[in-house]
Amino acid sequence: MSLLDTDRTTVRIASREAETAIGDVLRDADSEVHAVGSTGVPAVEPLVLLTEDGRTAFFAACSVGRAEALLTGLEDGFDSVVDGADAVVEHDPNAARLPATDLPELSAGQRTVLGPCGWLRPTDPDDYEAAVGFGGSDPETIRELGAEILGRGWGDWCQDRTLADSWETAREADGDPTVVVNAHGTGADTLLSSSAPFAVLDGAAAVARATDAERIVVYISQDDDHAVDQVETAVWGYPDPPVSMSVVTGPAVYRAAEPTMAIEAIEGNHRLEARLRPPGPDETGIHDRPTVVHTARTVAHLAAALDTGSPADSRLVTVTGDVAAPATVELPERARLAAALDAVDGAEEYKAACVGGRFGGLTDSLDVRAGPESLLDAGLGTEGVVELLGEDRCVVKFVGERAQFAADTNCGRCVPCREGTTQLAELLRDLYDGRYRRDGIEELIGVMERSSICTFGVDAGRPTRTAMTEFESEFHAHADGRCPAGSCPRKAEVSTT
Amino acid sequence: MSSEPFDSDDAPPLTETIAPGTASDPPLGAEDAVTVTVDGTEVTVGSGATLLDAVEAVDTDDSVPALCQYDRQDIGPRSECRTCMVETDEHGVVPACSFPAEEGLDVETAAADAAEARDVNLDLVLSDHNLRCTTCGKNGRCDLQDAAIEQEVEEPRYGVLGDREEYEPIDDSSSFIQIDRNKCILCNRCVEACNDVQVEGVLRMEGSGQDTRIGFQNGAETMEDSTCVSCGHCATVCPTGALVEKGIEDATTIPLPGFTQKNSVGKVIDGTDDSKEPMTPKKRDLPVDTAPEEDKEVRDWP
Ligand code: SF4
Ligand code: SF4
Ligand code: SF4
Ligand code: FES
Numbered sequence: 001m002s003l004l005d006t007d008r009t010t011v012r013i014a015s016r017e018a019e020t021a022i023g024d025v026l027r028d029a030d031s032e033v034h035a036v037g038s039t040g041v042p043a044v045e046p047l048v049l050l051t052e053d054g055r056t057a058f059f060a061a062c063s064v065g066r067a068e069a070l071l072t073g074l075e076d077g078f079d080s081v082v083d084g085a086d087a088v089v090e091h092d093p094n095a096a097r098l099p100a101t102d103l104p105e106l107s108a109g110q111r112t113v114l115g116p117c118g119w120l121r122p123t124d125p126d127d128y129e130a131a132v133g134f135g136g137s138d139p140e141t142i143r144e145l146g147a148e149i150l151g152r153g154w155g156d157w158c159q160d161r162t163l164a165d166s167w168e169t170a171r172e173a174d175g176d177p178t179v180v181v182n183a184h185g186t187g188a189d190t191l192l193s194s195s196a197p198f199a200v201l202d203g204a205a206a207v208a209r210a211t212d213a214e215r216i217v218v219y220i221s222q223d224d225d226h227a228v229d230q231v232e233t234a235v236w237g238y239p240d241p242p243v244s245m246s247v248v249t250g251p252a253v254y255r256a257a258e259p260t261m262a263i264e265a266i267e268g269n270h271r272l273e274a275r276l277r278p279p280g281p282d283e284t285g286i287h288d289r290p291t292v293v294h295t296a297r298t299v300a301h302l303a304a305a306l307d308t309g310s311p312a313d314s315r316l317v318t319v320t321g322d323v324a325a326p327a328t329v330e331l332p333e334r335a336r337l338a339a340a341l342d343a344v345d346g347a348e349e350y351k352a353a354c355v356g357g358r359f360g361g362l363t364d365s366l367d368v369r370a371g372p373e374s375l376l377d378a379g380l381g382t383e384g385v386v387e388l389l390g391e392d393r394c395v396v397k398f399v400g401e402r403a404q405f406a407a408d409t410n411c412g413r414c415v416p417c418r419e420g421t422t423q424l425a426e427l428l429r430d431l432y433d434g435r436y437r438r439d440g441i442e443e444l445i446g447v448m449e450r451s452s453i454c455t456f457g458v459d460a461g462r463p464t465r466t467a468m469t470e471f472e473s474e475f476h477a478h479a480d481g482r483c484p485a486g487s488c489p490r491k492a493e494v495s496t497t
Numbered sequence: 498m499s500s501e502p503f504d505s506d507d508a509p510p511l512t513e514t515i516a517p518g519t520a521s522d523p524p525l526g527a528e529d530a531v532t533v534t535v536d537g538t539e540v541t542v543g544s545g546a547t548l549l550d551a552v553e554a555v556d557t558d559d560s561v562p563a564l565c566q567y568d569r570q571d572i573g574p575r576s577e578c579r580t581c582m583v584e585t586d587e588h589g590v591v592p593a594c595s596f597p598a599e600e601g602l603d604v605e606t607a608a609a610d611a612a613e614a615r616d617v618n619l620d621l622v623l624s625d626h627n628l629r630c631t632t633c634g635k636n637g638r639c640d641l642q643d644a645a646i647e648q649e650v651e652e653p654r655y656g657v658l659g660d661r662e663e664y665e666p667i668d669d670s671s672s673f674i675q676i677d678r679n680k681c682i683l684c685n686r687c688v689e690a691c692n693d694v695q696v697e698g699v700l701r702m703e704g705s706g707q708d709t710r711i712g713f714q715n716g717a718e719t720m721e722d723s724t725c726v727s728c729g730h731c732a733t734v735c736p737t738g739a740l741v742e743k744g745i746e747d748a749t750t751i752p753l754p755g756f757t758q759k760n761s762v763g764k765v766i767d768g769t770d771d772s773k774e775p776m777t778p779k780k781r782d783l784p785v786d787t788a789p790e791e792d793k794e795v796r797d798w799p
Contacts, residue, residue, distance in 0.1 A: 251789055269518075269520070271703065273519060408795045416579050416618055488799065
């Protein structure tokens with residue numbers, strides 16, 4: 001039976017872990033106790049949610065002691081414990097999503113795509129059926145929505161482009177299409193796979209219907225054990241799967257999320273490098289058959305749109321970097337990125353943010369809207385990741401490390417990326433020798449952007465390029481032998497050979 | 498279930514014994530004969546054509562080195578050097594060697610963005626190249642040398658690989674073919690010649706980032722211990738002095754004592770003399786080494 005239909009007092013424990021110490025305590029309660037997965041905001045977890053008659057009391061970051069007190073209090077009924085709650089909200093008795101609250105960490109943004117996270121038992125098909133419903137929409141409706149939704153993240157073949165064209169390509173190509181859900185690497189994709197795997201599979205099933213695909217492969221990093229387990233369980237529990245569904249893991253390296261490297265990994269290649277394009281995987285993908293590649297975020301967004309009838313005007317944003325614990329929230333596209341900071345502890349003071357993933361753009365202000373157009377206009381990335389750099393961080397060191405990371409972890413295939421990232425790191429090392437050649441750095445990054453085979457090389461120079469604009473004085477300071485943050489060695493101590 | 502690679506009933510698995518380490522690129526090229534315009538001249542090219550076929554058919558405004566391209570025997574395009582970038586009206590700057598020719602496309606070779614990309618990428622190739630032509634077996638018949646001369650490279654922006662500390666030793670262990678990886682441009686021609694043309698399954702691409710190199714599918718460290726059958730095809734297709742048939746590795750060096758190709762690198766792996774047979778069955782039995790990717794240490798900053 002679904003969690004939403006019960007008349008009894010329901011205790012939910014929202015946490016990344018299915019087994020929690022407070023779960024052991026609350027199990028003795030005279031109510032139903034359920035593990036509901038993470039909300040995306042670890043700062044409030046484990047979060048106990050007590051629901052009765054359309055009222056939910058929130059107990060954030062619940063300790064064992066607090067759980068024991070709750071257990072005792074509950075013997076006298078729901079009303080005797082609500083006073084001690086961090087928040088109490090009234091809602092529809094069959095609320096399908098975690099109700100909105102003024103709990104600061106959970107107040108950022110909305111919970112449409114994130115709806116099931118922290119509210120439904122992740123791998124219980126009845127919960128998903130009652131709250132959202134396994135979609136049976138007709139392909140035409142799905143395609144119409146696909147023409148309005150943009151792919152999310154660099155792991156999506158349709159990043160920042162609408163989905164429908166890619167589906168059309170796949171439908172017209174020779175052979176039965178495959179749908180790959182790329183859940184490799186990015187925080188929001190891992191969250192959805194762990195906390196809302198049915199939303200991911202349901203969205204993928206809709207893509208399969210829209211493209212006449214014959215199978216769905218969910219691709220996850222081999223290090224994300226929890227997400228792998230959750231999606232595998234959901235695959236087994238999926239009611240009447242319309243097409244075959246399976247989970248394939250890939251190596252836990254950053255570049256493995258690139259769509260064509262994901263396909264190489266799924267095919268079982270031991271070494272990962274990007275494929276040439278065009279044509280893209282939607283024409284010739286896994287074993288030469290058409291393959292559409294979307295991130296978990298994209299397909300969950302589609303599933304939510306099919307449920308509500310129109311695509312949510314929202315973006316999942318993960319805040320990470322110099323914070324107590326990373327958090328993922330769902331911001332309206334018109335909201336400022338700064339709104340996401342409420343969900344994390346330790347974000348009061350920051351010097352810079354890298355917006356758009358590993359190779360995002362640097363900025364000193366998060367007063368920019370979360371929608372992709374505003375982000376791209378501001379030179380930032382649309383990956384849905386905001387990485388904060390605390391007040392004491394050195395921007396030059398940060399972009400130098402990113403360039404070095406790119407040089408050490410690229411696939412090695414193309415010259416602009418393989419050699420370009422190496423030379424970029426060297427040009428940045430030259431700062432410690434007193435040389436700042438902005439023109440040369442810009443020329444190099446421009447060529448990397450315009451001639452690399454895949455997004456890795458296209459984006460690898462972005463941290464440096466944006467930092468040179470936003471924080472240029474720091475580059476000059478380093479060339480003058482001074483690190484304003486005091487974290488770089490002086491030039492005499494550095495060998496730049 | 499999760500750790501099993503994806504396989505399917507109706508598609509053949511990757512050829513079982515051949516693991517070249519490279520990606521399976523899609524088929525590239527035009528579907529039918531098409532007409533494109535290159536620097537104002539209309540050219541019609543046949544099905545399967547890339548933009549480079551059209552570029553090569555006209556007298557272009559700017560020269561397009563297309564260094565890694567090999568136009569024979571079904572090798573390539575690897576499309577890795579990116580010294581063939583051209584500007585198109587529809588798709589912006591694209592690599593001519595692998596971009597399918599498309600009806601009506603307008604191509605410009607002299608557009609600034611494309612020309613700059615070709616120049617910078619050629620310099621990037623040279624930045625990782627031991628440019629000691631005077632002690633190189635391919636001096637005078639080398640595609641990289643030709644490209645650098647044609648582009649009038651005088652001082653490559655990023656220098657050349659001149660630090661002897663960073664040189665990889667010359668692999669002189671085989672009595673038929675010598676490998677000098679310091680001159681390798683990673684064009685993959687040898688790997689394709691070995692696997693797709695000769696179907697020997699000896700050579701492969703391995704590593705990533707700056708560690709990307711040609712290696713051996715049996716995991717051997719040296720050519721001598723590889724499963725090489727000495728057909729020489731790899732040396733034939735190699736555009737540079739990276740793979741040279743033994744006996745001619747010094748053919749073009751200046752005839753001065755001590756001024757040799759081996760001295761130019763300084764580190765040499767010699768053969769052991771005890772297995773000059775090209776390939777023993779024992780070597781063939783070695784398991785194919787396909788250790789999966791792992792996270793690499795990132796070099797400290799600065
Ligand atoms: S851009 Fe980088 S990661 Fe992508 S193919 Fe080129 S070398 Fe590989
Ligand atoms: S391979 Fe030899 S001839 Fe060619 S550029 Fe390099 S050193 Fe010169
Ligand atoms: S050894 Fe020669 S043919 Fe092989 S990848 Fe290197 S340059 Fe190309
Ligand atoms: S010739 Fe096109 S990339 Fe090398």
